[in-house]
Amino acid sequence: MTYRxxxxxxxxxxRGGAGLxxxxxxxxxxxxxxxxVRYLExxxxxxxxxxxxxxxxxxxxxxxxxxxxxxxxxxxxxxTLAVRGGGPIVALDDVLAAFPDACLTVxxxxxxxxxxxxxxxxxxxxxxxxxxxxxxxxxxxxLADRVGPQxxxxxxxxxxxxxxxxxxxxxxxxxxxxxxxxxVGRVPVFRRDLLARAHDAGVRVxxxxxxxxxxxxxxxxxxxxxxxxxxxxxxxxxxxxxxxxHAPDSREAGIPA
Numbered sequence: 001m002t003y004r005x006x007x008x009x010x011x012x013x014x015r016g017g018a019g020l021x022x023x024x025x026x027x028x029x030x031x032x033x034x035x036x037v038r039y040l041e042x043x044x045x046x047x048x049x050x051x052x053x054x055x056x057x058x059x060x061x062x063x064x065x066x067x068x069x070x071x072x073x074x075x076x077x078x079x080t081l082a083v084r085g086g087g088p089i090v091a092l093d094d095v096l097a098a099f100p101d102a103c104l105t106v107x108x109x110x111x112x113x114x115x116x117x118x119x120x121x122x123x124x125x126x127x128x129x130x131x132x133x134x135x136x137x138x139x140x141x142x143l144a145d146r147v148g149p150q151x152x153x154x155x156x157x158x159x160x161x162x163x164x165x166x167x168x169x170x171x172x173x174x175x176x177x178x179x180x181x182x183x184v185g186r187v188p189v190f191r192r193d194l195l196a197r198a199h200d201a202g203v204r205v206x207x208x209x210x211x212x213x214x215x216x217x218x219x220x221x222x223x224x225x226x227x228x229x230x231x232x233x234x235x236x237x238x239x240x241x242x243x244x245x246h247a248p249d250s251r252e253a254g255i256p257a
Contacts, residue, residue: 002128003103003152004176007246010226011235012039012105014209015056016095019230022086023063024054026098033099036248037232041105044092046112051075052092052120056109064089071112092117096126101248105154105179105228108134108143118146127151133179140175154179155203163201164194171201178205179228182215192222199223213238220244 013020016028017037024042032040043056048071055078060066064081078089096104104126108114121127128150132143137156144153154177155163162170163178178198181189190207198205207219208228216227216238229235239245 002150003131006038006103008204008225009220009239009244010039010206011037011232011239011245012041012206012208012226012228013037013232014041014228014230016040016042016054017230017232019211020233022083024056024090025083025086025088026090026094027086029095029099029102032232033102035232035236036245037236038101038248039103039105039226040095040099041107041228042092042095043107043109044113044117045070045109046116047075047078048072049074049076050112050116052113052116053078054090054092054095056107058109071110093120093124096120096124103129103131105131105133108132108136108139111136111139114139114142115146118143121147121151131177133177141173144173152176163197163203164189164191166193166197172203176202176204177225178203180205180207182207182210182219190219190224195222195224210235217242 013032015023017032020031021028029040042054044052045055047053055070060068063083066081075091081089127147131152132140133154134140135157137158140153140156144151153175155175159172183189195205204225206226206228207224210216210227210229211231213234227235
């Protein structure tokens with residue numbers, strides 16, 4: 001099954017499930033997967049030797065004991081560093097290999113990652129189960145052009161701003177998803193009229209980052225197509241209570257070997 005085929009509402013584990021284990025570590029991904037979550041979100045940056053690493057920040061200080069830029073270290077060097085409260089920093093190809101039946105949302109954090117990600121998706125044949133997101137539309141379009149139509153893409157920030165500004169309707173090319181923040185600071189971003197315009201344009205809306213069950217219920221009542229959360233365990237219980245949880249096939253149960 002491809003990224004676009006799975007029924008909604010989608011439960012997406014933000015940074016692998018950052019409320020369950022240290023963000024973007026194999027432990028976080030594995031705990032979310034064990035819950036039956038088959039949509040995993042991560043961030044990607046390029047290392048000094050052109051490898052792709054599942055890491056959010058440009059620098060190392062917030063989540064490791066090391067200092068400096070991610071881009072200044074090789075993958076081998078980064079793999080020796082532990083994320084606070086969790087395991088080592090992990091390469092993106094290891095995430096794809098560890099969870100071969102999971103879909104992955106990849107938030108592209110720097111332009112150097114674009115050609116490397118295109119090569120990785122081509123080499124692994126994983127494009128159909130990946131959705132790329134990121135701030136810059138040029139990065140996403142470059143990936144779509146290099147990889148082909150099997151790759152799903154999300155709206156860029158500029159496209160999302162167009163959607164939020166109630167401007168005249170438009171189409172969004174190959175973008176099939178909009179990752180909409182619930183709010184930025186204290187300013188609400190998600191609105192029902194934005195959701196309606198997205199659906200009119202054929203775009204599915206996933207709202208981030210939502211961790212409390214009351215807000216989850218409200219968004220699902222509004223008709224969102226998915227929720228991106230640090231607490232996939234909480235979202236799972238909400239979806240079960242609503243009769244909207246899609247359990248994985250029995251052949252997918254448990255953590256992959």
